[in-house]
Amino acid sequence: MTLSPWLAPIVWDGTYNLDILNEQFHRRGVRIGLTVFVIRKYKIFIQNFLQSAETFFMTGHKVSYYVFTDDINAIPNISLGEGRSLEVLKVTGYKRWQDITMRRMQLIRDLISERVINEVDYIVCLDADLEFKDSIGVEILGDVVGVIHPGFLAESRQAFTHERRDISAGYIPNDEGDFYYTGCFFGGAVEKIYKLTNHCHDAMMQDKAINIEALWHDESYLNRYFLYHKPTKLLSPEYAWNDYYGSPIVVKRKRLVHVPKDTNKVRD
Numbered sequence: 001m002t003l004s005p006w007l008a009p010i011v012w013d014g015t016y017n018l019d020i021l022n023e024q025f026h027r028r029g030v031r032i033g034l035t036v037f038v039i040r041k042y043k044i045f046i047q048n049f050l051q052s053a054e055t056f057f058m059t060g061h062k063v064s065y066y067v068f069t070d071d072i073n074a075i076p077n078i079s080l081g082e083g084r085s086l087e088v089l090k091v092t093g094y095k096r097w098q099d100i101t102m103r104r105m106q107l108i109r110d111l112i113s114e115r116v117i118n119e120v121d122y123i124v125c126l127d128a129d130l131e132f133k134d135s136i137g138v139e140i141l142g143d144v145v146g147v148i149h150p151g152f153l154a155e156s157r158q159a160f161t162h163e164r165r166d167i168s169a170g171y172i173p174n175d176e177g178d179f180y181y182t183g184c185f186f187g188g189a190v191e192k193i194y195k196l197t198n199h200c201h202d203a204m205m206q207d208k209a210i211n212i213e214a215l216w217h218d219e220s221y222l223n224r225y226f227l228y229h230k231p232t233k234l235l236s237p238e239y240a241w242n243d244y245y246g247s248p249i250v251v252k253r254k255r256l257v258h259v260p261k262d263t264n265k266v267r268d
């Protein structure tokens, strides 16, 4: 499948010509931001994350990394390619891991509105427990970009693990939902991601006020957002692979892969 039912492209290997795209994006001098959070024990992932990003992420383009952490000194010094910069931002970690993952929406929103709106054109927001294993370039850029979760590519709508309680601001009715999107990767034009993160954070706060939390935390609220604000570009699960799902033939390139982790050890 290379087009969504609302005619947004779904990016797979073989669906685009990177030379043509690179020329277009170079001509615009496009700047790309990448946010990643390493709070508490997730700092173990940052070296490999950044090093592999230097090899495979947006080669030849202007890239700004924004690394959020509770301990600035724990972030290793990585030598960066030309036109690339890295900034470490100090944040206080939340006690519950669910709050750490959900509060990313608020922190990204505030970073965008405070300054990043003037620093980059596009912003890509990723989990930290990921390794780049193959090229990820400007083919992923668009106004609003969502990534199909590798576990739900061939699943029916009924199998999607959306939030199904109608009191939640993350609610998606049983007979709705286009795809199941991963929470580990979203992005788009910086002003569009301001709207997305602002909306998702507000939804989480609405739920918190009535003491509920959607089934898959930020991922559930993101799925709800994408139902009513459809992505203008979708990325295939090549962009958020997990070896737990083996090697189906449709997935020719595993570009970004989850690093196996023992959640009992890395989450408090």
Ligand SMILES: CC(=O)N[C@H]1[C@@H](OP(=O)(O)OP(=O)(O)OC[C@H]2O[C@@H](n3ccc(=O)[nH]c3=O)[C@H](O)[C@@H]2O)O[C@H](CO)[C@H](O)[C@@H]1O
Pocket: 036, 037, 038, 039, 040, 041, 042, 097, 100, 101, 126, 127, 128, 129, 149, 182, 183, 184, 185, 216, 217, 218, 219, 220, 258, 266, 267, 268
């Ligand atoms: C592949 C995928 O769909 N990932 C999503 C999924 O599970 P995951 O199991 O992949 O979530 P996770 O444990 O990687 O947590 C999400 C991210 O929050 C950050 N973090 C989390 C805990 C902590 O103590 N310190 C810290 O820095 C870190 O950047 C991490 O990568 O569901 C989560 C919510 O349940 C998020 O929506 C993830 O994006």
Ligand SMILES: [Mn+2]
Pocket: 127, 128, 129, 184, 258
């Ligand atoms: Mn993760």
